Amino acid sequence: MIVVSREQLAALPLLTLAAPAVRDAYVALTDGRASLPPVGYLPLPGRNADCHIKYGYIEGDPIFVVKIASGFYDNPAKGLPSSNGMMVAVSAETGGVVAVLDDKGLLTDLRTGIGGAIATMPLWRKDARKIGIVGTGTQARVQIRALASLSDRPLRFTVWGRSLERANAVLADLADLDLPVAATTDLETLCRQSDAIVTTTPSKEPLIRSDWIAPGTHITAMGADAPGKQELDTALVARADRLVVDLAEQCLDHGEFSVAARAGLIDENRCIALGAVLSGATEGRRSDRDITIADLTGIATQDIAIARTALDELGLLHGTQGTTS
Incomplete structure (x- = not known):
């Protein structure tokens, strides 16, 4: 199984590279291309923390994505980042896992930042x-x-x-x-x-x-x-x-x-x-x-968009069918 590290992802200029795909991710929700199940939400109130599980598919994409993202809001006082997580990219053709993006929350942070800018600028x-x-x-x-x-x-x-x-x-x-x-x-x-x-x-x-x-x-x-x-x-x-x-x-x-x-x-x-x-x-x-x-x-289509962009830039989508599980 291919595991892509946070360091590999951080080296990519994703704030600009993924912006067109994230923009299209919002449009996909309105033109019928997106399949978006309800979000899984796990509150951890005793720890001032929560976890989201998001997943979805954009029609025509080579992959769908499942993401686990946590927020532990007392972490900065401990010298740790508040966000963490990972994404799993799965082949939309075979159902095999194409790659695990061990981004530790980086891709969520970046796609959220891109999404904020994309929403702010036209308004x-x-x-x-x-x-x-x-x-x-x-x-x-x-x-x-x-x-x-x-x-x-x-x-x-x-x-x-x-x-x-x-x-x-x-x-x-x-x-x-x-x-x-x-x-x-x-x-x-x-x-x-x-x-x-x-x-x-x-x-x-x-x-x-x-x-x-x-x-x-x-x-x-x-x-x-x-x-x-x-x-x-x-x-x-x-x-x-x-x-x-x-x-x-x-x-x-x-x-x-x-x-x-x-x-x-x-x-x-x-x-x-x-x-x-x-x-x-x-x-x-x-x-x-x-x-x-x-x-x-x-929304999960943002996660799909940035994961697809990163994997494509790393050359991990072309000709990759994913392993069977």
């Missing part, structure tokens, strides 16, 4: 330049790297953290990018001064108040990917002009929009599929005064 205003990043973990760093790599315009970032030390640590990790990045502990000011905001925390209570968000602001909410998580004021979700989702059934069940949905403030009719926006089938932002929010809970 921000044309003059958006000031980007607020809420959080100081791995995903805060990856979101900045993805936007810097994929954006068609110069951007200025401000990173919010509960402590200035943690926010400054993000800046230190991004020093190689030569980007204008500032750190702050003042979340209200960050929100009021940002053209677009990306939230990346595992918060279980709202961080961003509705009255901090001015007309024209875009928000990409990444953190609420499991029951009990929430980063945005429920009133903010309810008043937004456009609500965009990666997958409505996930977002309304356990995403950022779930609290507003349970309160009866929004329903599926208010939700617009990101894939439909990307394909041009549905309009995203309609005016410079729209408040737009994208709720991304993570």
Whole structure:
């Protein structure tokens, strides 16, 4: 069996290389090519941790993918990354395992970062330049790297953290990018001064108040990917002009929009599929005064897209049927 290490995967320029495939992964959900069973979710509340199992297939692909991804949110205090996991690529022709991608969460982090950028860029205003990043973990760093790599315009970032030390640590990790990045502990000011905001925390209570968000602001909410998580004021979700989702059934069940949905403030009719926006089938932002929010809970087609891209770049797809099991 072929095992691809995290080090091999980290050497690939996947933030740019996989972006077209991840973009298509969202469109596949809206044009009928994607087979996407429900997500497996295992909470570990006593350890401030959880595990997701995602799997799916895009019609015509040579592989399907099964992924195990864990989040242990106390790990950074122990000097360990919060995310971990692996992906198994299986031949769609024979059912044999093509490769195990022992990425230890890297591919999930990267595809999430790419997905955030792909959702943010069509929904921000044309003059958006000031980007607020809420959080100081791995995903805060990856979101900045993805936007810097994929954006068609110069951007200025401000990173919010509960402590200035943690926010400054993000800046230190991004020093190689030569980007204008500032750190702050003042979340209200960050929100009021940002053209677009990306939230990346595992918060279980709202961080961003509705009255901090001015007309024209875009928000990409990444953190609420499991029951009990929430980063945005429920009133903010309810008043937004456009609500965009990666997958409505996930977002309304356990995403950022779930609290507003349970309160009866929004329903599926208010939700617009990101894939439909990307394909041009549905309009995203309609005016410079729209408040737009994208709720991304993570979908298996993203995992398929980045795994396929990596295996193809490594030359492991062409002529490979997989071993029988």
